[in-house]
Structure formats: structure tokens, C-alpha cells
Amino acid sequence: MSTPPVNILFVGDIVGGIGRRALLALLPGIRERYEPTFIVVNGENAAGGIGITTKIARSLFAAGVDVITLGNHTYRHREVWGYLDSEQRILRPVNYLAAQPGHGSCVVERAGVRLGVISVSGNLFMNAGRPAFAEVDAAVSALRDSADQVLVDVHAEATSEKVGMGWHLDGRVTAVVGTHTHVPTADARVLPDGTAYITDVGMTGPRGGVIGVKREQALQSMITKMPVKFETSEEDPWLMGVLISATRPRRADSIEQLLLPAPNAIGP
Numbered sequence: 001m002s003t004p005p006v007n008i009l010f011v012g013d014i015v016g017g018i019g020r021r022a023l024l025a026l027l028p029g030i031r032e033r034y035e036p037t038f039i040v041v042n043g044e045n046a047a048g049g050i051g052i053t054t055k056i057a058r059s060l061f062a063a064g065v066d067v068i069t070l071g072n073h074t075y076r077h078r079e080v081w082g083y084l085d086s087e088q089r090i091l092r093p094v095n096y097l098a099a100q101p102g103h104g105s106c107v108v109e110r111a112g113v114r115l116g117v118i119s120v121s122g123n124l125f126m127n128a129g130r131p132a133f134a135e136v137d138a139a140v141s142a143l144r145d146s147a148d149q150v151l152v153d154v155h156a157e158a159t160s161e162k163v164g165m166g167w168h169l170d171g172r173v174t175a176v177v178g179t180h181t182h183v184p185t186a187d188a189r190v191l192p193d194g195t196a197y198i199t200d201v202g203m204t205g206p207r208g209g210v211i212g213v214k215r216e217q218a219l220q221s222m223i224t225k226m227p228v229k230f231e232t233s234e235e236d237p238w239l240m241g242v243l244i245s246a247t248r249p250r251r252a253d254s255i256e257q258l259l260l261p262a263p264n265a266i267g268p
């Protein structure tokens with residue numbers, strides 16, 4: 001069985017204005033070279049390094065982003081809570097409590113292909129109200145007839161939990177991509193039953209800090225054990241993402257890591 005070929009660009013956690021500028025600076029070249037059918041980004045750090053606002057989410061959609069996934073910083077900015085309910089294409093983890101604002105999956109369509117996207121949070125060292133594995137099963141089942149390709153963003157701290165999620169979903173979805181640690185891993189591959197997998201995509205933001213934070217401030221906190229105000233680093237921005245290609249329903253042909261410096265992203 002075949003389906004129109006698609007390329008899915010997934011971009012790791014966009015950190016602050018510098019991360020947003022890195023995405024905007026590099027997107028034209030990425031579009032030209034890889035011709036992504038769909039663009040999905042994790043935006044949980046897009047607003048000043050923590051959370052996202054309605055305005056920033058809208059600006060990402062205006063730049064051509066199809067779906068925004070979030071994570072543990074979803075609710076940092078109270079004004080976005082209503083938008084999470086009303087905008088289908090912005091996702092908080094599906095295994096949060098039903099009473100929490102927003103939803104965890106959506107379907108978008110381009111070029112005759114329906115892409116389902118699911119956001120799920122790990123349970124180890126994370127604050128998700130419901131179990132990741134059971135809830136992701138329910139979300140994948142719910143998309144059975146409504147999506148040709150399915151991408152799962154597993155937002156988790158523990159590498160073991162993300163590896164487990166990859167094996168758990170192998171053969172049932174197009175891709176399982178890890179986010180949250182902001183550090184890219186070197187294990188991108190297509191698993192035996194056809195699911196593209198990577199433990200962590202990395203972040204789109206300043207590599208000169210400590211996972212996005214100015215390094216002097218992060219180090220001061222670690223060394224002194226006293227409260228320190230954190231700001232987003234402005235040093236050495238990179239875009240970190242993956243490109244997944246698929247020609248069969250819910251199976252990937254390849255996954256390629258994109259690690260691109262964005263020197264022209266520095267500035268106001």
C-alpha cells in the first residue's frame with residue numbers, strides 16, 4: 001500500500017527569540033533543500049525561554065509551521081490557556097489531566113496527505129497526570145481512520161522511557177521523536193517495523209548556554225545553590241531537528257538529523 005510521498009520536518013524545542021529567529025533564518029534554505037510537506041515544531045520554550053504566548057504561536061503558524069507541540073512549560077503564560085482550547089494545531093501532552101486546558105493530538109492535511117500529531121509526556125521525573133503508554137495507545141487508536149501518517153513527540157527526561165516509547169510504537173506510527181532535554185542524541189534510525197525514532201532532537205536555540213540559559217547564571221545557580229534569575233543565552237544559536245521521509249502509510253523510509261548553525265539569528 002502506498003501513499004503520496006511526504007517529508008516531515010520536526011524542529012526541537014524553540015528557545016526564546018533567538019530560537020525563533022534561528023528558525024526563520026534557516027527555514028527558507030531548508031524548504032529549498034528538503035521540500036518539507038509538513039513542519040512541526042516544539043514550542044514549549046518559545047516565549048523568553050519558558051512557555052509560549054498566543055502571539056508567538058500565531059507568528060509560528062504564519063511562518064509556515066503546521067503544528068506546535070508543547071511540554072512541561074505549557075501553562076507558564078496564563079493568557080495562552082484559552083488559545084490551547086480553541087486552536088486545534090497547538091498541542092499539550094495528551095496524558096495531562098482532561099481538566100487541564102488544551103488537547104494532545106490533531107490532524108492536518110497537505111498535498112492530499114493527512115498527518116496526525118500526538119504530544120505525550122513521559123512520567124519519569126515529569127509532572128504528567130496520566131500514564132504515557134496507555135494514553136498514547138488510546139491517541140494512536142483514535143487516529144486510526146483519520147491520519148495517513150502519524151508523528152509522536154515524546155517529551156521526556158529519561159532516555160529509557162523514550163527508547164521504550166519508540167519500541168512500543170514501532171510499526172504503528174511514522175515517527176517517534178524525543179524532546180525536552182535540549183541535547184540532541186546520536187541514535188536517529190528507522191526501527192525494524194518502520195517507525196523513525198530519535199531519543200532527543202535537541203533544541204533550536206543558543207548552544208553557548210546551559211540548555212538555553214545564560215551559562216554564567218546557570219553555573220552560579222549550580223555552584224552557589226542560591227536562587228538566580230535565569231535569562232536566555234544569546235550565544236551560538238543552532239537549529240536542531242530531524243527530517244523524516246515516508247512513502248507508505250505510517251511507515252518511515254528514513255530519518256535524517258539536521259544540526260545547523262544560525263549565526264544570522266543573533267540580534268534584536
Ligand SMILES: [Fe+2]
Pocket residue numbers: 013044045071180181182
Ligand atoms: Fe524544552
Ligand SMILES: [Fe+2]
Pocket residue numbers: 044071072073155179180181
Ligand atoms: Fe520540557
